[in-house]
Amino acid sequence: MHAALSDVVFDLFQNSIEAGAMNIGVSFWETADEIHFSVTDDGRGMDFEGLKRAEDPFGSDGTKHPGRRVGLGIPFLRQTAEQTGGRVEIDSVPGKGTRIEAVFPAAHLDLPPEGNLVLLWLQCLTFGGDYQLKIHRMCRESDGRVEEYRIDKAEISEALGGLEDTNTVGLLREFLESMEEPFNK
Amino acid sequence: MAKMTLETLRKLREEQKEVIERRDSGDKSIHIIVGMGTCGIAAGAKEALNVFLGEAYTRKMDNVVVKQTGCMGLCYAEPTVEVKMEGMPDTLYGNVDAAVARKIVNLHLLGGKLVNDHVFDYPARDINKE
Ligand SMILES: Nc1ncnc2c1ncn2[C@@H]1O[C@H](COP(=O)(O)OP(=O)(O)OP(=O)(O)O)[C@@H](O)[C@H]1O
Numbered sequence: 001m002h003a004a005l006s007d008v009v010f011d012l013f014q015n016s017i018e019a020g021a022m023n024i025g026v027s028f029w030e031t032a033d034e035i036h037f038s039v040t041d042d043g044r045g046m047d048f049e050g051l052k053r054a055e056d057p058f059g060s061d062g063t064k065h066p067g068r069r070v071g072l073g074i075p076f077l078r079q080t081a082e083q084t085g086g087r088v089e090i091d092s093v094p095g096k097g098t099r100i101e102a103v104f105p106a107a108h109l110d111l112p113p114e115g116n117l118v119l120l121w122l123q124c125l126t127f128g129g130d131y132q133l134k135i136h137r138m139c140r141e142s143d144g145r146v147e148e149y150r151i152d153k154a155e156i157s158e159a160l161g162g163l164e165d166t167n168t169v170g171l172l173r174e175f176l177e178s179m180e181e182p183f184n185k
Numbered sequence: 186m187a188k189m190t191l192e193t194l195r196k197l198r199e200e201q202k203e204v205i206e207r208r209d210s211g212d213k214s215i216h217i218i219v220g221m222g223t224c225g226i227a228a229g230a231k232e233a234l235n236v237f238l239g240e241a242y243t244r245k246m247d248n249v250v251v252k253q254t255g256c257m258g259l260c261y262a263e264p265t266v267e268v269k270m271e272g273m274p275d276t277l278y279g280n281v282d283a284a285v286a287r288k289i290v291n292l293h294l295l296g297g298k299l300v301n302d303h304v305f306d307y308p309a310r311d312i313n314k315e
């Protein structure tokens with residue numbers, strides 16, 4: 001169903017929004033042999049029952065998508081982890097928030113492609129709402145060289161005077177492309 | 186291209202504002218709402234969003250606001266896109282991939298015509314909003 005890891009990250013991000021989170025952190029890291037991403041939020045969190053439901057591929061409660069009852073986010077992550085020998089960790093405290101972290105072996109053939117991270121950040125930064133968002137992108141080469149950048153929605157939005165119209169989003173895209181460029185070498 | 190700083194971004198925005206003011210493209214705004222539910226994403230909503238954002242920017246169509254929303258409850262017609270602009274009826278489109286998104290820009294936004302094969306009936310939307 002999902003074509004790329006960036007789609008999975010976006011789904012986790014949307015889950016955080018749906019959980020009423022006001023502060024969301026997303027990280028996407030690469031090392032020579034692992035891909036690692038995490039989404040942390042201060043949304044409503046899940047209790048034990050909620051976690052069990054979230055792990056169940058048929059656990060979507062049916063009100064959200066009238067046409068289907070299959071939630072895709074977490075079960076898909078689990079499945080990908082199983083296929084590739086990766087792992088997924090979920091920490092959630094009701095009323096406090098949730099942190100979901102996934103680590104995959106970078107070279108595994110069944111690992112979906114990363115996808116377009118510039119577009120992922122655009123999607124996350126311009127999703128409507130008052131939430132705050134911090135992004136951390138990092139790549140550590142085998143020789144120890146580190147490339148990284150951080151994006152803070154509040155700072156970006158202040159610099160651009162809002163993230164509403166396509167002119168500001170166009171500039172934002174150029175900004176993000178300049179950040180992402182060293183990673184494509 | 187070197188990494189841009191926030192300062193550069195701020196300056197570019199200031200310059201852009203001046204250019205836009207001189208362009209004076211009036212103030213009737215166009216709203217495009219892209220449904221980014223999971224089945225929409227799987228069916229190409231992301232690519233459609235990308236086309237709307239990109240085309241509006243490169244063609245200097247000021248006053249276009251592109252919004253994402255979660256699931257619109259229409260799995261079988263995802264990706265769905267709603268267009269609201271003056272002089273045209275509010276329109277919901279279904280099955281909008283990148284190619285259809287481009288058609289919507291050319292025909293609906295710029296040409297004032299509906300992209301007929303993709304218009305989705307309104308009653309369905311009203312039921313789903315309740
Ligand atoms: N960050 C979170 N905070 C609180 N609850 C969460 C969070 N992430 C997931 N959940 C719970 O787990 C359920 C399953 O999530 P999942 O993403 O798999 O499906 P969904 O969001 O319901 O549907 P879909 O992702 O297909 O639109 C959610 O409905 C929600 O109740």
Ligand code: FES
Binds near residue numbers: 067222255261
């Ligand atoms: S994403 Fe929910 S019906 Fe399409």
Ligand SMILES: [Mg+2]
Binds near residue numbers: 011012072
């Ligand atoms: Mg979800």
